[in-house]
Amino acid sequence: MKLTVLGNNGPYPKAGGACSGYLVESSNTKILLDCGNGILARLQKICNIYDIDAIILSHLHSDHISDIMVLKYAIGINKVRKNLDLSIPLYTATDDQNIINKLNYNEAFKIEPIEDESKIRIKNLDIEFKRMKHPVEAYGIKINDGNKSFVYSGDTSYHDELIEFVKDADFFLCEAGILEKDKTEDSPHLSPKEAGDVAEKANVKRLVLTHFWPEYRLDKIMNEAKETYDGILELSEEMKTYYI
Ligand SMILES: [Zn+2]
Ligand SMILES: [Zn+2]
Numbered sequence: 153m154k155l156t157v158l159g160n161n162g163p164y165p166k167a168g169g170a171c172s173g174y175l176v177e178s179s180n181t182k183i184l185l186d187c188g189n190g191i192l193a194r195l196q197k198i199c200n201i202y203d204i205d206a207i208i209l210s211h212l213h214s215d216h217i218s219d220i221m222v223l224k225y226a227i228g229i230n231k232v233r234k235n236l237d238l239s240i241p242l243y244t245a246t247d248d249q250n251i252i253n254k255l256n257y258n259e260a261f262k263i264e265p266i267e268d269e270s271k272i273r274i275k276n277l278d279i280e281f282k283r284m285k286h287p288v289e290a291y292g293i294k295i296n297d298g299n300k301s302f303v304y305s306g307d308t309s310y311h312d313e314l315i316e317f318v319k320d321a322d323f324f325l326c327e328a329g330i331l332e333k334d335k336t337e338d339s340p341h342l343s344p345k346e347a348g349d350v351a352e353k354a355n356v357k358r359l360v361l362t363h364f365w366p367e368y369r370l371d372k373i374m375n376e377a378k379e380t381y382d383g384i385l386e387l388s389e390e391m392k393t394y395y396i
Contacts, residue, residue: 153176153177153178153277153295153297153300153302153395153396154176154177154178154393154394154395154396155174155175155176155177155302155323155325155393155394155396156174156175156177156198156391156392156393156394157174157362157388157389157390157391157392157394158170158173158174158175158190158191158194158195158390158391159171159172159173159188159189159190159191159194159390160172160362160363160364160388160389160390161215161363161364161365161366162188162215162216162307162327162329162363162364162365163213163214163215163329164215164366165189165190165366166366169190169366169390170188170189170190170191170193170194170390171188171189171190171191171215171216171218172185172186172188172191172210172215172216172362172363173185173186173187173188173190173191173194173195173219174186174304174325175195175198175199176277176295176302178275178276178277178297179275179276180275181205181274181275181276181277182199182203182204182205183204183205183206183207183208183274183277183279183295184204184206184207184208185208185210185293185304186208186209186210186216186217186306187207187209187216187217187218187219187220187223188214188215188216188217188218188219189214189215189218189219190219191219192219192222192223192226194390194391197391201223201226201227202227202236202238204240205240205241205274205275206240206241206242206243206274207220207240207241207242207243207261208242208243208244208266208279208293209242209243209244209245210245210284210290210291210292210293210304210306210307211245211284211286211288211289211290211291211306211307212244212245212247212248212251212288212289213288213307216306216307217251220242220255221254221255223260224255224257224258224260224261225257225260226260227239227240227258227260227261228257228258228259228260229258231258231259231260232258239259239260239261239262240260240261240262241261241262241264241274242255242261242262242263242264243264243265243266243272244263244264244265244266245265245266245288245289245290245291246263246265246266246289247288247289248288266281266291267281268281268282268283268291269281269282269283276297276298277295277296277297278295278296278297278298279293279294279295279296280293280294280296281293281294282294282313282314282317283313284305284306284307284308284311284314285308285309285310285311285314286306286307286308286309286340287340290306290307290308291306292304292305292306292308292314292317292318293306294317294318294321300322300323300396301320301321301322301323302321302322302323302324302325302396303317303318303321303323303324303325303326303356304325304326305318305324305325305326305327305342305347306327307327307329307340307341307363308327308340308341308342309338309339309340309341309342310342310346310349310350314350315350315353315354316354318350318351318354318356319354319355320354320355320356320357321354321356321357322356322357322358322396323356323357323358323360323394323396324350324351324354324356324358324359324360325360325362325388326342326347326350326351326359326360326361326362327341327342327347327361327362327363328341328342328343328344328346328347328361328362328363328364328373328376328377329341329342329363329364329365330342330343330365331343331344331365331368331372331373331376332344332345332376341363343376344361344373344374344375344376344377345376345377345379345380346380347359347361347377347381348376348377348378348379348380348381348385349380349381351380351381351383352380352381352382352383356381356383357383357384358383358384358385358386359377359381359383359384359385359386360385360386360387360388360394361373361374361377361385361386361387361388362387362388364387364388370387373387374387
């Protein structure tokens, strides 16, 4: 598998940046995880929109879904103009029906609700979902190609089930949205220190942090995670491809 980080800010981008969006590829399979602001322009630097086999939205916060609202035009209008027979499968949390209704445009998407602990298969990839701890319905996503396992946390605060879900993963893409100094009792994100702690306890082989508050210094994020995690540790870089 390979993973390209299309955007890594949250919940708003730095100048010239983009929010959550990750392209997972394996042989001829392409899956887009989240589609936040700035993602559609970057995705097209790598592949054609119509080559995407499925889109998965971890949750319905705007920094993870903004560009899905314009992607529906690209598909929906071209279905009419180019006579395309295309509805991209869209697996998504469905707690906000208002947003789900807005996704319906010329059947650009085939909407499939995600359920906790459900499993699906997209071509050669097995995918598993786990409910995360966030103010809205949010899921972690595990992808296995029969050889390696990849987990994306989506957005979440610390919880023990996350450790179980990530257990022995080859590659863990984990949000680290808030530094320890800014944490409150009900912060909806993991600190880099907590992300490292989850990865250490879960025996993760490689940890890549993401979802960076645009005003943070990246060395502070790295230093916090190093306190708790001993394995291979990196900060995600935009438009970089990682081999899993
Ligand atoms: Zn977010
Ligand atoms: Zn969120």
